[in-house]
Amino acid sequence: MRVIETEIPAVKRVVPKRHGDERGWFSEVFRVDQLAEGGITAAFVQDNQSFSAPAGTLRGLHFQTPPAAQAKLVRVLAGAILDVAVDIRHGSQTFGRYVAVCLDAVSGEQLFVPHGFAHGFCTLEANTMVAYKVDAYYSPANDRSIAWNDPDIDIDWPVSEAEAILSAKDKVAPRLASLERLF
Secondary structure, eight states: OEEEEOSSTTSEEEEOOEEEETTEEEEOOOOHHHHHHTTOOOOOOEEEEEEESSTTBEEEEEEEOTTSOOOEEEEEEESEEEEEEEEOOTTOTTTTOEEEEEEETTTOOEEEEOTTEEEEEEESSSSEEEEEEESSOOOGGGEEEOOTTOTTTOOOOSSOTTTOBOOHHHHTOOOGGGOOOOO
């Protein structure tokens, strides 16, 4: 398993090694020791899974506030996504910047999203299933979001505003500029 820093070093790509033969392949997708060697020491407590039937489903940008902030380890079980982590740590040199990585079931690559980042993804294929570990339980009182299409962040999504399939919550999420100092 390789842990690779992205252009924002706190966000990391995790690339499990695959062992294959004529039957298919085998991979260790979660190893605490190897993740720790790569700087990921989150103690994950909950697994989440989502299924999106149509391509163009956009979920995000979501985060939880302290003391229930969540780090996430995201992977795709079926299909493909553009996975995005936005730095919402006030005072950070990369505040408002983002990392975008294509994740798919074929490669098995994962993305680690630390505390202080909003997270979202857009499905690139129909029938996409995403699984992610979090290091804090879901807390409705701490659940927040920022606008997926905030022009100050300017994420290069693979869908237009007219094409994006959104939840009611994501359609009305506030802009980053209105975010209070949380991290």
